[in-house]
Amino acid sequence: MMLGLLLARAGLEVEVLEKHRDFLRDFRGDTIHPSTLEVMHELGLLSAFLARSHRKIEHLAGFIGDVRIPLADFTHLPTHCRFIALMPQWDFLNFIAVEAERYRTFHLRMQSEATELIAEQGRVVGVRANTPEGVREVRADLIVAADGRHSKLRDQAGLQLQDLGAPIDVLWLRLSRRQGDPNEVLGRIGAGALLVMLDRGEYWQCAYVIGKGEAENLRGQGIAAFRERLGEIAPLLRDRVAELKDWDDLKLLSVSVNRLLRWARPGLLFIGDAAHAMSPVGGVGINLAIQDAVAASNLLWEPLRRGRLTLRNLEAVQERRMFPTRATQWLQVQIQNNFLSRVLASRSVPRPPLAARLLGSCPYLQRLPARLIGVGLRPEHVTTPQLLAPS
Numbered sequence: 001m002m003l004g005l006l007l008a009r010a011g012l013e014v015e016v017l018e019k020h021r022d023f024l025r026d027f028r029g030d031t032i033h034p035s036t037l038e039v040m041h042e043l044g045l046l047s048a049f050l051a052r053s054h055r056k057i058e059h060l061a062g063f064i065g066d067v068r069i070p071l072a073d074f075t076h077l078p079t080h081c082r083f084i085a086l087m088p089q090w091d092f093l094n095f096i097a098v099e100a101e102r103y104r105t106f107h108l109r110m111q112s113e114a115t116e117l118i119a120e121q122g123r124v125v126g127v128r129a130n131t132p133e134g135v136r137e138v139r140a141d142l143i144v145a146a147d148g149r150h151s152k153l154r155d156q157a158g159l160q161l162q163d164l165g166a167p168i169d170v171l172w173l174r175l176s177r178r179q180g181d182p183n184e185v186l187g188r189i190g191a192g193a194l195l196v197m198l199d200r201g202e203y204w205q206c207a208y209v210i211g212k213g214e215a216e217n218l219r220g221q222g223i224a225a226f227r228e229r230l231g232e233i234a235p236l237l238r239d240r241v242a243e244l245k246d247w248d249d250l251k252l253l254s255v256s257v258n259r260l261l262r263w264a265r266p267g268l269l270f271i272g273d274a275a276h277a278m279s280p281v282g283g284v285g286i287n288l289a290i291q292d293a294v295a296a297s298n299l300l301w302e303p304l305r306r307g308r309l310t311l312r313n314l315e316a317v318q319e320r321r322m323f324p325t326r327a328t329q330w331l332q333v334q335i336q337n338n339f340l341s342r343v344l345a346s347r348s349v350p351r352p353p354l355a356a357r358l359l360g361s362c363p364y365l366q367r368l369p370a371r372l373i374g375v376g377l378r379p380e381h382v383t384t385p386q387l388l389a390p391s
């Protein structure tokens, strides 16, 4: 959607196909990072965006047992917004859709599922899509597959996927918020458990991290035992864990960390999770996907406009984005393997690791995780020009 907006703004004809009828799905994270807010600023959309309902996160903190560990301080970032904006992803996508549709060259087609690549003489020239009106062929100079971590188009393109492994899965659930609840994102670590609580106003959106494949085990122990565990790790929630009536109130999200070795074929480019599924560690997947979009438009708008797009142009996008992808995934894998796996295997509340103790004792150090999470490596800036006036 972001790439669509950028290219339409540069006067290029864009069609965005979305298989669902709306963006109302829960599993994609709510974090709009300072780097994405910077992109909004560069597009002149920041104040309109911030006028939408959101919550500001200036600091991140975690609890290990009862000990509060400050983790990140965003208030010193070299960006216009020194905070993460928490906004459900459907509100964010709706905002981008409305802004993009102000350009006559932008066309969003909901309920249009790309099912098949169309290739001619070794080049991808379009996709077939299932739509409410039947099967449609969409032909284009470039097909961008931004169809997420279960990308169908990736399976079809025959590109090789490198799996980096993830020892965790996530149970996603919601519990009501009550008066007097704290007003921040909370990470809680207890004996063999980890819980992240995102404040969504009327309710807490919670991610309960479990070992890979553990879900069946938990199910076997029954929902009452699970409620008990939840109350132990977050005593704040004890008075409302009964809201979880049965397992249907929990969704299992299988975590994977992987990346394509090659992101492009002639006429076809993968970006976002389709090119590199990120771990939820650090909550940076949206940020990377947006940064891919900005890099892709910066590098491709001109060759596209001239009708001279080559495979080399597409490979340049991968070259630009591979370093931040690789380095961020490396960090996530280190945290998964060396910290999360240990927490999940422990039978008692773990001692805060050295890095966490250092962050607690030296506030200056909290700027480093803030930079990594809030801005990321190799931040992108919009250089794609606006060549069309919005309506």
Ligand SMILES: Cc1cc2nc3c(=O)[nH]c(=O)nc-3n(C[C@H](O)[C@H](O)[C@H](O)COP(=O)(O)OP(=O)(O)OC[C@H]3O[C@@H](n4cnc5c(N)ncnc54)[C@H](O)[C@@H]3O)c2cc1C
Pocket: 017, 018, 019, 020, 027, 028, 029, 030, 031, 112, 113, 114, 115, 146, 147, 148, 149, 151, 152, 153, 170, 172, 207, 253, 254, 255, 271, 272, 273, 274, 278, 279, 280, 282, 283, 284, 285, 286, 287, 289
């Ligand atoms: C449990 C969990 C929590 C997370 N929390 C965070 C977080 O807090 N912060 C963060 O930054 N990231 C988080 N992430 C990662 C984040 O969700 C992704 O990295 C990000 O959404 C990737 O964006 P994307 O546009 O590449 O893919 P997606 O957001 O997956 O979007 C792909 C879109 O393509 C559509 N689509 C799929 N197939 C087709 C098709 N064939 N035809 C047409 N449309 C199709 C889908 O409906 C979807 O709208 C989390 C991930 C998980 C699993």
